[in-house]
Amino acid sequence: MSTSSGRMDGRAWGVLLVLCGAIFLEGIDVAMLNVALPSIRADLGLSTGMLSGVVSAYVLGYGGFMLLGGRTADLLGRRRMFLFWLTVFLVFSGLGGFATEGWMLLVARFATGVAAAFMAPAGLSLITGNFPEGPQRTRALGVYAGTAAGGFSLGLVAGGLLASFGWRWVFFAPVILSAVILLAAIPLLKDSRAPERPAGGFDLAGAFGITGAMLLLVYGVVRLEHPGNGRAGTVGTFAAGLALLAAFVVIERRAANPLVRLGILRSGPLVRANLGALLFLSSFAGFQFLVTLYLQELRGWSTLQTGLAMLVIGVDTVLAPTLTPRLVNRFGNVPVLFGGMVLATLAYVLFLPVGLDWAYTAMLPTMILLGLAFSLAYGPLTMAAVDGVDEHEHGLAGGLLYTAMQFGTALGLSAVTAVNVAALGDGGSPEAGLNALQAALVVPVVAGVLGAVVTAFGLRARKAPRIPEPVPAETVTVTG
Numbered sequence: 017m018s019t020s021s022g023r024m025d026g027r028a029w030g031v032l033l034v035l036c037g038a039i040f041l042e043g044i045d046v047a048m049l050n051v052a053l054p055s056i057r058a059d060l061g062l063s064t065g066m067l068s069g070v071v072s073a074y075v076l077g078y079g080g081f082m083l084l085g086g087r088t089a090d091l092l093g094r095r096r097m098f099l100f101w102l103t104v105f106l107v108f109s110g111l112g113g114f115a116t117e118g119w120m121l122l123v124a125r126f127a128t129g130v131a132a133a134f135m136a137p138a139g140l141s142l143i144t145g146n147f148p149e150g151p152q153r154t155r156a157l158g159v160y161a162g163t164a165a166g167g168f169s170l171g172l173v174a175g176g177l178l179a180s181f182g183w184r185w186v187f188f189a190p191v192i193l194s195a196v197i198l199l200a201a202i203p204l205l206k207d208s209r210a211p212e213r214p215a216g217g218f219d220l221a222g223a224f225g226i227t228g229a230m231l232l233l234v235y236g237v238v239r240l241e242h243p244g245n246g247r248a249g250t251v252g253t254f255a256a257g258l259a260l261l262a263a264f265v266v267i268e269r270r271a272a273n274p275l276v277r278l279g280i281l282r283s284g285p286l287v288r289a290n291l292g293a294l295l296f297l298s299s300f301a302g303f304q305f306l307v308t309l310y311l312q313e314l315r316g317w318s319t320l321q322t323g324l325a326m327l328v329i330g331v332d333t334v335l336a337p338t339l340t341p342r343l344v345n346r347f348g349n350v351p352v353l354f355g356g357m358v359l360a361t362l363a364y365v366l367f368l369p370v371g372l373d374w375a376y377t378a379m380l381p382t383m384i385l386l387g388l389a390f391s392l393a394y395g396p397l398t399m400a401a402v403d404g405v406d407e408h409e410h411g412l413a414g415g416l417l418y419t420a421m422q423f424g425t426a427l428g429l430s431a432v433t434a435v436n437v438a439a440l441g442d443g444g445s446p447e448a449g450l451n452a453l454q455a456a457l458v459v460p461v462v463a464g465v466l467g468a469v470v471t472a473f474g475l476r477a478r479k480a481p482r483i484p485e486p487v488p489a490e491t492v493t494v495t496g
Contacts, residue, residue: 024152030204031146032156035139036163037197038102041190042132043167045109046074048175048186049125050304051319054312055183056121066118071429072238073122077129079422080231084223086137086415087275090408094145095207098138099198105131106194113187124187133422137414142205144402144410154341154399161395162336170330172304176323222275225264232257234423240430276412280405286413288474289400290420295467296357296393297421298428299460300386303364306432306456314372314449325376328383335391349396349403350474356393357471359385361464368457372450428463432456 024032050071057067089097105128112124140160147156178185236253268274281287304326311317311325343352363385370379401417402410433456440452 024147024155027204028147028152030200032143032159034197034201034204035143036160037193037200038098038135038139039160039164040167041105041193041197042136043164044171044174044193045128045132045190047167047171047304048178048189049074050308051172051175051323052179052183052186053308055179055319059183060116060118060121062118066122068238068433070118070121070125072235072426073125074129074132075238075422075426075429076231076234077126077131078133079129079234079419079426080227081130081133082137082419082422083226083230083276083412083415085134086141086411086413086418087219087223088134089138089141089411089414093207094138094142094411095205097134098142098205099201101131101134101138102194102198102201105135106191106198109187109194110191113184113191133418136418137411140398140402140414140417141410142207145207146205155337157399158341158395159337161398162333162340162391164394164398166330166333166336170327170333172326173323173330176318176320179319219267219271219273219275222264222267222271225260225267226275229257229260229264230419230423232260234426237423237426237430240434277409280409280412280416283404285400285403285474286405286416288470289397289403290416291470292353292357292393292467293397293401293417294420294424294427295463295470296360296397296424298424298431299360299364299463299467300390300428301425302428302432302463303367303386303457303460305429306436306453306460307367309436310370310450310453314446314453325379326383328380329387329390331384331387332390332394335388336395340391340395343392344396344399349400350471352392353396353400354468354471354475356389356391356396357464357468359392360389361461361468363389364457364460364464368454368461370450370454370457372446428460431459431463435459 053067053070056062056070062070085097085101108124108127108131112121112128115121115124143156143160144153147153174189175186178189232253236250236257239250239253265278268276268278307326308322311322312319317325340352343355363382366385367379367382398417402413405413435458436452436456439455440448443449443452
């Protein structure tokens, strides 16, 4: 799929666009639902707890099964896992659109999250497996990361537009996109080599241990949103999750064919990339949720107006595959990532003095900075996740990265919700709502600062190898 110059041929671009379509589908699916939540509550009469559960169910499925999904892709075949779970994603997204009760949405979203947990790491490892290390892989990862980041931001606009016709289209639209991607993926995708299953078999004990631990830990984070659930139950959930995690470590040390080779965690760049991803997504997820509440519930904006307000964040879809590789080539991976973290933090700080009568021009600097931050941070995070990792463990590395992202998303949502609820108390006036929102906005700022600090530890590390700049004639912009 390459030439001597490292350029990609038509089939290579076809493979890349299919895989980019899948990661775009995942991002746009989550973002569209977030914008449509008020419409769903109004139509189905859901309580605040049930509405939060619609988001949390996806997070539980995604975060709980991600590491298992990454290792399964390595063991059973990336192409096979990608196609199968893309089909599951398609089916349950459609079922969510037919839901008439809250519990139906919960089941559909949990199953969709599980499907994404298996599909996402398989897709990332197919990228690294189908494109050789060097110019092709760098270009492919740049386009892939830009598309992933663009899915979150463009999904807000798409969700607002679809919800204006009816919230069920937020579920039906991904079905159509999934079907197109599936039909294109079947003839195009190939595993880089036939998967070899270890002679000792699958590490079932490790699989059950880590899946149970992730489910409990994510559920514990979700419980933080509702202080009334009981502190003892929340502490117990975290304790059980940590106990299972400790048991998992013991199992993996003794297993002949471990689900997760613990030695992979000795990689400094990989650990920093995962911590950075957790904090970066935590800050953005919390901020996005608060801005949605601010625009729709405090300002009375429609779902479409809310989506259009965040459209400028989608500039990362263009900049990530074009500008970011040039910056990494000149300054190195870590400085570029650090710059993205700093810009994101500055964006959140600029939004802190938000008022009930703010014009959009006052919000625009924050939106622009977030678009630039995603452009600079998302690609380097994706590259760092597999940097120096053997190809046969790329599925595992992808699973670790996406677990960190999903856990960060859950943590960010739960933290801002808990602070917002606590600060609001019994207040029901717009002024009280604004004060509570401003208090919760401190959470993304703190997460952004921590993310920048974690990334800064890598600034003294060995300078990242230079990577070739993208060939202008081959620059491709992937849009939804």
